[in-house]
Amino acid sequence: MSDTPAYPPETQPVGRIVAMPADTNPEGDIFGGWLLAQMxxxxxxxxxxxxxxRCATVALDGMVFHQPVSVGDEVSIYAEVIHAGRTSIRVSVEAWKRARGQPQVASVRVTQGVFTYVAIDENRKPRALPGKE
Known part of the structure; x- marks a missing residue:
């Protein structure tokens, strides 16, 4: 894709995981649901x-899969808050892959999406974010 950045974000990834055989779909690629859960x-x-x-996931906007993930690929996930409302938080999340043993510059963005979380209290009801009470 022409709009795919050449390099991953300069920030540290929030998480890294290696895609395993148990995470594949019937075609042998990593199951999109597995990747979605990691994100x-x-x-x-x-x-x-x-x-x-505590927060609860309430929405996912614009999930786009650019490339498949293969068994053995190292998946790095980057997340950045892009908006905070009174109770909700929108987070841009990107997943990048690279074959294990390859340099970081060999990474390729595989998917991205915007997740919305709502802060909740002990009764699972929305609560104001700190400073927004």
């Missing part, structure tokens, strides 16, 4: 930090 977990990290507590 949701990674995106929750900055949301939880900003909310200073």
């Amino acid at each position: 949701d977990l990674a995106g929750a990290t900055p949301a939880f930090e900003l909310a200073r507590g």
Whole structure:
């Protein structure tokens, strides 16, 4: 894709994981649902930090799969808060792959999406973010 950046973000990834054979779909590629789950977990990290507590995923906007992930690929996931409302937090999440043993410059963006999380209280009800009470 022409709009795919040549290099991963300069920030540290929120998570890294190696794609394993148990994570494949019937065609032998890594199952999109597995990748989506990894991205949701990674995106929750900055949301939880900003909310200073529990959050729930409420939406996923614009998920785009650019490239397949293969068994053995190292997947690095980057997440950045792009908006914070009164109770909700939108996080841009990107997943990049590289064959193990290859330099970081050999990474390729495989998918991206925007996740929305809502801060919740002990009763699982929306609560205001710190400083937005």
